[in-house]
Amino acid sequence: MKVDRFYNRVAETMDRSEIRRIQEKRLRQTVAWAYERVPFYRRKLEERGLTPEDIRGLDDLQRLPFTTKDELRTLYPYGALAVPTSEIVEIHATSGTTGTPTLGFYTSNDIEAWAEVAARSLTMAGIAKDDVFQITPSFGMFTGGFGFYHGARKIGAMIIPTGAGFSRRQIQYMIDFGTTAVCAVVSYILRLTETAREMGIDPARDTKVRKGIFGSEMWTTEMKKKISQIWDMDVYDIYGFTELCGPGVANDCYIHDGLHVWEDHFLVEVVDPRTGEVLEPEERGELVFTTLTKEAAPLLRYRCRDISYIYDAAVCECGRTHRRLGWISGRIDDMIKVSGVSVWPSQVESVLLQHPEVGQEYQIIVTRQEGLDRLKIVVESRHKLEKHEADRMALKLAKNLRDALMTSVEVSVVDPMSLPRQEVGKAKRVIDERGV
Numbered sequence: 001m002k003v004d005r006f007y008n009r010v011a012e013t014m015d016r017s018e019i020r021r022i023q024e025k026r027l028r029q030t031v032a033w034a035y036e037r038v039p040f041y042r043r044k045l046e047e048r049g050l051t052p053e054d055i056r057g058l059d060d061l062q063r064l065p066f067t068t069k070d071e072l073r074t075l076y077p078y079g080a081l082a083v084p085t086s087e088i089v090e091i092h093a094t095s096g097t098t099g100t101p102t103l104g105f106y107t108s109n110d111i112e113a114w115a116e117v118a119a120r121s122l123t124m125a126g127i128a129k130d131d132v133f134q135i136t137p138s139f140g141m142f143t144g145g146f147g148f149y150h151g152a153r154k155i156g157a158m159i160i161p162t163g164a165g166f167s168r169r170q171i172q173y174m175i176d177f178g179t180t181a182v183c184a185v186v187s188y189i190l191r192l193t194e195t196a197r198e199m200g201i202d203p204a205r206d207t208k209v210r211k212g213i214f215g216s217e218m219w220t221t222e223m224k225k226k227i228s229q230i231w232d233m234d235v236y237d238i239y240g241f242t243e244l245c246g247p248g249v250a251n252d253c254y255i256h257d258g259l260h261v262w263e264d265h266f267l268v269e270v271v272d273p274r275t276g277e278v279l280e281p282e283e284r285g286e287l288v289f290t291t292l293t294k295e296a297a298p299l300l301r302y303r304c305r306d307i308s309y310i311y312d313a314a315v316c317e318c319g320r321t322h323r324r325l326g327w328i329s330g331r332i333d334d335m336i337k338v339s340g341v342s343v344w345p346s347q348v349e350s351v352l353l354q355h356p357e358v359g360q361e362y363q364i365i366v367t368r369q370e371g372l373d374r375l376k377i378v379v380e381s382r383h384k385l386e387k388h389e390a391d392r393m394a395l396k397l398a399k400n401l402r403d404a405l406m407t408s409v410e411v412s413v414v415d416p417m418s419l420p421r422q423e424v425g426k427a428k429r430v431i432d433e434r435g436v
């Protein structure tokens with residue numbers, strides 16, 4: 001559906017030259033702020049013989065050093081702060097499943113900026129004051145719940161802050177309160193779909209939900225199409241991560257061709273993940289962000305480990321002038337090397353979902369047998385199948401996967417609902433049993 005509303009039309013449609021002017025001014029301010037207030041950045045700049053005066057504009061950006069996730073971990077908990085803790089009003093953290101968590105800090109102005117970009121993103125997805133908006137990501141250290149909350153507060157939508165879990169109650173609330181818009185971690189909307197069906201509820205027929213905004217996990221165009229059909233809703237993709245701000249860094253418009261990144265708040269580059277060399281538009285690599293308005297913990301050239309690219313064309317039919325990112329195809333950490341071949345979970349999902357009989361969940365399992373890597377995909381069928389039907393489907397999927405991944409794959413098809421589900425947080429679909 002065409003959505004031609006803006007939350008902040010002036011900011012969202014300003015000329016490219018104006019965006020550049022704002023970025024240059026804010027970059028100079030951010031570098032000076034970081035240098036003067038964060039000893040970690042002062043040291044990094046000094047190591048390069050730089051002072052804030054050396055960074056006059058965007059052309060000097062590449063002179064600045066990168067910041068990595070590992071460096072941020074060494075600053076845990078308060079080493080990245082540019083303000084006293086008394087100025088901090090909110091703190092968030094990554095799940096820390098891969099080590100020390102990394103943190104996001106917010107001053108009052110930072111919350112205001114986060115709410116602004118989240119409100120732009122939600123408005124872009126058609127969410128307005130008259131919507132009943134159910135927020136299913138958790139309200140906790142994860143940025144999801146609060147990010148949507150701050151944005152929706154600005155818009156004035158009626159917020160149903162369910163947070164994560166209790167899926168049957170979520171569905172009941174959807175019906176009782178007449179929820180019209182929902183946000184979720186991608187795998188959780190799939191979980192809600194199953195729950196609705198278990199309760200004998202057809203999401204398209206029996207609920208009023210017609211707008212959905214999902215993110216926080218890699219997902220494919222095929223998955224978007226599937227969710228959109230089941231719920232009869234417009235599906236939007238939102239992007240963000242803890243260290244920058246949660247949901248609201250970028251979002252797709254009704255054209256559904258890439259994610260507009262709010263360039264007056266975030267400066268984005270794409271680099272070769274191995275060499276750090278800056279890549280051209282349309283070249284896929286690691287996203288690197290510099291914050292332009294963050295007070296609490298500014299970040300210079302932060303390598304966020306997500307893989308995507310920047311669109312070459314600036315102007316979009318929706319009227320927004322902020323450049324677009326391609327769909328996030330995964331995180332560097334998600335890439336699996338199988339016998340020397342790089343396999344992305346997104347490639348696997350893309351192939352699986354082209355098959356109409358594929359159900360909700362799948363797992364990618366890598367093992368090593370007699371010194372050889374083996375890739376196995378376990379996938380649920382949509383309906384319960386006879387053994388010979390399941391075997392036939394497995395053979396077909398194995399062939400299609402081999403053609404796409406250029407490596408041999410063993411597939412087994414299992415009954416619907418037989419793989420584990422995640423009630424809270426992100427799905428774990430890759431299991432590497434090779435050890436280290």
Ligand SMILES: [Zn+2]
Nearest residue numbers: 253316318320
């Ligand atoms: Zn657009």
